[in-house]
Amino acid sequence: MKKFFSVNDITDLHTIVKEAITLKKTPQQNNHLGKGKTIGLVFLNSSLRTRLSTQKAAQNLGLHTIILNANQEAWTWEFEDGAIMNGNTVEHVKDAANVLSQYCDIIGIRCFASLTNKEEDITEKVYTLFEKYAKVPVVSLESATLHPFQSLADCITIEEHLPKNKKPKVVLTWAPHIKAIPHAVGNSFAQWMNQTDYDFVITHPVGYELDTKFTQNAVIEYNQEKALENADFVYVKNWSSFQDYGKVIPVEEDWMLTNDKLRGTNNAKIMHCLPVRRNVEISDEVLDSENSLVYQQANNRTYAAQIVLQKILENHE
Amino acid sequence: MKKFFSVNDITDLHTIVKEAITLKKTPQQNNHLGKGKTIGLVFLNSSLRTRLSTQKAAQNLGLHTIILNANQEAWTWEFEDGAIMNGNTVEHVKDAANVLSQYCDIIGIRCFASLTNKEEDITEKVYTLFEKYAKVPVVSLESATLHPFQSLADCITIEEHLPKNKKPKVVLTWAPHIKAIPHAVGNSFAQWMNQTDYDFVITHPVGYELDTKFTQNAVIEYNQEKALENADFVYVKNWSSFQDYGKVIPVEEDWMLTNDKLRGTNNAKIMHCLPVRRNVEISDEVLDSENSLVYQQANNRTYAAQIVLQKILENHE
Amino acid sequence: MKKFFSVNDITDLHTIVKEAITLKKTPQQNNHLGKGKTIGLVFLNSSLRTRLSTQKAAQNLGLHTIILNANQEAWTWEFEDGAIMNGNTVEHVKDAANVLSQYCDIIGIRCFASLTNKEEDITEKVYTLFEKYAKVPVVSLESATLHPFQSLADCITIEEHLPKNKKPKVVLTWAPHIKAIPHAVGNSFAQWMNQTDYDFVITHPVGYELDTKFTQNAVIEYNQEKALENADFVYVKNWSSFQDYGKVIPVEEDWMLTNDKLRGTNNAKIMHCLPVRRNVEISDEVLDSENSLVYQQANNRTYAAQIVLQKILENHE
CATH class of the missing domain: 3.40.50.1370 (Aspartate/ornithine carbamoyltransferase)
Incomplete structure (x- = not known):
């Protein structure tokens, strides 16, 4: 290399x-x-x-x-x-x-x-x-x-926690934030997921579409609840608007990831690159649960x- | 450990x-x-x-x-x-x-x-x-x-300079400063001295009492001159008020350590954790004298x- | 040492x-x-x-x-x-x-x-x-x-590029800058050159004379074009006025080193300690030419x- x-x-x-x-x-x-x-x-x-x-x-x-x-x-x-x-x-x-x-x-x-x-x-x-x-x-x-180092660490972490006898469903979900954040982690995760045979779904509010150069033909599902159904891994990340470049577009619904939102998942593992705005992007209960892989990601x-x-x-x- | x-x-x-x-x-x-x-x-x-x-x-x-x-x-x-x-x-x-x-x-x-x-x-x-x-x-x-690393280094330095055939008298004396300084060095030195069998005296103006959690039953002597009598080691340090928390209470007398103040001591060694405000906490003549152990403390x-x-x-x- | x-x-x-x-x-x-x-x-x-x-x-x-x-x-x-x-x-x-x-x-x-x-x-x-x-x-x-580390590296770099069968002519030329810059690199280069048997010439506008403590009896030539004639090495550097200490004295002529200025030289090698203000001190064409030794200087x-x-x-x- x-x-x-x-x-x-x-x-x-x-x-x-x-x-x-x-x-x-x-x-x-x-x-x-x-x-x-x-x-x-x-x-x-x-x-x-x-x-x-x-x-x-x-x-x-x-x-x-x-x-x-x-x-x-x-x-x-x-x-x-x-x-x-x-x-x-x-x-x-x-x-x-x-x-x-x-x-x-x-x-x-x-x-x-x-x-x-x-x-x-x-x-x-x-x-x-x-x-x-x-x-x-x-x-x-x-x-x-x-x-890319983050995405490779994310792939290592997923590989270490793969569900048995099943192709994993991985969902990248947008999360709220108080300021404009770059797209790099979201783009990169999409790009690496597109190199796997996992079921990969991206969910975010309208207006928060990532650059299709990286998302390619990944499934985009605007309904977060629907996107999370049967998910094995939920990767949470904020990013600002790409179309209205670098802007924070107000969102009415609550996109913060909570235990309630995880009910429809397949007992999903939770991922985030850190640092995370607790109780803004993800609730404490989710981050501190046994399903959270955020420290394993950091280790990897x-x-x-x-x-x-x-x-x-x-x-x- | x-x-x-x-x-x-x-x-x-x-x-x-x-x-x-x-x-x-x-x-x-x-x-x-x-x-x-x-x-x-x-x-x-x-x-x-x-x-x-x-x-x-x-x-x-x-x-x-x-x-x-x-x-x-x-x-x-x-x-x-x-x-x-x-x-x-x-x-x-x-x-x-x-x-x-x-x-x-x-x-x-x-x-x-x-x-x-x-x-x-x-x-x-x-x-x-x-x-x-x-x-x-x-x-x-x-x-x-x-x-604690400072206090352990201080104890090492004292041990290296113990007077012969005599239990040492160690005095912790408050010194003036231009701004509010934390209590950590003073507290810590008191805590470690309380684990020795040395004669340990603390002297400071009224209103500058340290937390008794750390000073325990150390002797408090408000008269600096009296406190310094027969001292073998004089540890100089400023701290802000603990009672009127974090405040600098005006002090009328001059608490800066000078050669004149050391006359009643047993040719005392001088200690300070550094950095020191020269000619505010301690005079140059004291800091630059042969009795000063401040660089040995730093080394330890x-x-x-x-x-x-x-x-x-x-x-x- | x-x-x-x-x-x-x-x-x-x-x-x-x-x-x-x-x-x-x-x-x-x-x-x-x-x-x-x-x-x-x-x-x-x-x-x-x-x-x-x-x-x-x-x-x-x-x-x-x-x-x-x-x-x-x-x-x-x-x-x-x-x-x-x-x-x-x-x-x-x-x-x-x-x-x-x-x-x-x-x-x-x-x-x-x-x-x-x-x-x-x-x-x-x-x-x-x-x-x-x-x-x-x-x-x-x-x-x-x-x-001094810069000057020693400069001497190493010159030694590695000496012209054959010829005593080299080394010219230190002042260059424009937008703010007041110290004299250390210029002084130091002069001081080291004075320890060699090279032909050493310093050129700068009137008012930019360096401290004679360092330049000693080096040749000072106020005409840049004349100074550069037959030069084997041209060392470019800005400094502020020494007499009118630390001031930027306005200069009417253009002292930026360009290819045009190098015509009269002996295909001179170009030196600068970096960082360099491109197209202010030296033009891109000179810095990016094969004659530029600036990265070799950095390496040395x-x-x-x-x-x-x-x-x-x-x-x-």
Whole structure:
């Protein structure tokens, strides 16, 4: 593997999920692979799980980690090619990416959607420029439209809890939030689910349709109750409007996931990428129930990162 | 040892102090103990000594360290159980503690007193919730009411400078400051001194009485000059009022420690946890004298942390 | 070597440059030297290259690194001896330097010029005080007047690209900028060039003369076109006025380096310490040309740091 931006960078979803579950048993078995090598983790945005799980994965592989909170610790970046840099930006992404490549064998970068410039977000302007100018493999720590480490961890978590003798029904349900949130987790989960043979249904209020580039021919069901029927896994996530880009469109019905809403499910497992707004997106009773897999998802972030970094270090597919 | 929040988490003060002094001679002798393991250091407040000495201790034990400046690098935490999280907090401490436990074998956390909510501070609301939800051993890097690594380092420093053939007299003296400061260092020092057979006296202006939960039956002497008579160790520290919680009550007399004040002492050694407001809490002449132990205290922070982390890794008492 | 503040701390420039080029071939050959030791990197200002290259150098030597973003993560420092600390500063540099020495075997510190107090900047007040109170070797990560790791990396880069059978002509040319920038890189480059037998010319508008303490008897040529004639290396850098301290004096002519300006050179290589304001200091066409050495300079920062740290660890000259 030479980069990790989306599901398209892996050869086979089922295989990599199985490999991750195997390495989870002896996570430090390959700690010679990163010897003498360095991964740089560049954050343009906040991070808890990604920050820690990627460091943990690197440690398991014997990789040295360098963290850069780029805006606070270094210089504000310019993203326009040909820009006359007489404003607030101090270093061009072209130079930053190239320079980071001098010190790192792999670079991870987190660059959220702006939610103010749809064109720049959907073309992944920031990530794409960084990757273009980097001279070493780049992995996404969440970009404007996708969050592949999260989705791989989600697939690992589902695989570990598959119902027996049954194709699972997985429902991605929109949830309320108080502010505009990017689409990356929703898009990414849809993209990865589309690579499985699971029954996959997306439910959200009218106006909250995700980019069809990622949802493809997934079933969209606007009635949350109907969507949740017989679900084995319910993935809860808020996102802002894609059509009316980055806006929070008022919704009349209550979309918060509660125990009451889960009655029609097949004793569904509950998933969320965290951080979660408790009692806004999901009720405490659901999050704190035995069916909640949210901490297992967080734990699997380590092994999702580790299997990818391992493949990059081995330069295998 | 399974946690380290206060003196109550150690079996015997004298023994652990002796053990720390022994490991100081060959600090890297046990660098296999932490192999493949990770300590997460979570800072909700500023830190210099704690930040560096705990990293140094971890390194000596072969432990990998992950630092998290939680508010700047990750998400603002919610501390109310059952909160409807539609405000400024982004992640519940319940989830943060649980998630951090997925990546760390030990977690240290610093969470200062607010000084605005006495009830929450004295019940150690933040620390207690974090510890409750963490699934791995938690150590305090200073909480609302106590600073146990500092106190253990202080005890080590005193032990290294004990007067011969004499029970030492240790005086904790309040000092002036320009702003409201938490009680943790003062409380904690009193709590640890109460576990020794030293003569222990606390002196401060009227209105600056510490919580009797920690001072117990220590001698309180309001006359600083009298308190300092024949002192072998003078520990200087400011704190705000506990009764009129978090307030700075004006004091007429000059409580700054100067050479003049030390005349009646037994050539006393001077201690302070640092950072110190020079020429406000203590005069330069005292801090820069040969009797000052402040840098030795800072140095012993490493061995205080290391003996505790070692016991947690060994899971010995 | 026991410290690294300027070119005066090395025995022979040519020798150390050759040694750096040699270690670049097998950078991890001496990774036993730092075993069990710690370097503390203290940043009072932003940093990308220095932050990462020094960590990389430390890693290559087996040194453990502790980073401290002093103002954000710890306490604001006081620099006045004898200060009554009843203001905004929380810890005296005397105490901070001494305490850091308890945990670190080597300390690096970055402290930019204020550009508001010429006397304090030219006397290197901050760096000098820090070094005075530190008990371990201190290396400069850029101080008020000098940037020695950058200059050593620049010398390595020039050595790697020397013209054959010819003494090289090296030109340091001032470039435009939108704000007041310190003199450290310009001063330092001049200081190191003055230790070589290269033809060294400095060109800048009237009013932008650097401190003659560093430029010594270097040729100053106010006509940029004339200065660039037959140049083999053109080092581009902005700095504010030294005479009218820290001011940006308006300049009528266009001093931005473009291909057009390079016509009279000997197919000159282009150098800049980065970050660079593209199309303000240097045009894209120049920076992105094959003659640009800016990324090689960044890469050589690692080996500049590493040879110095190695000599300090070995305590050789």
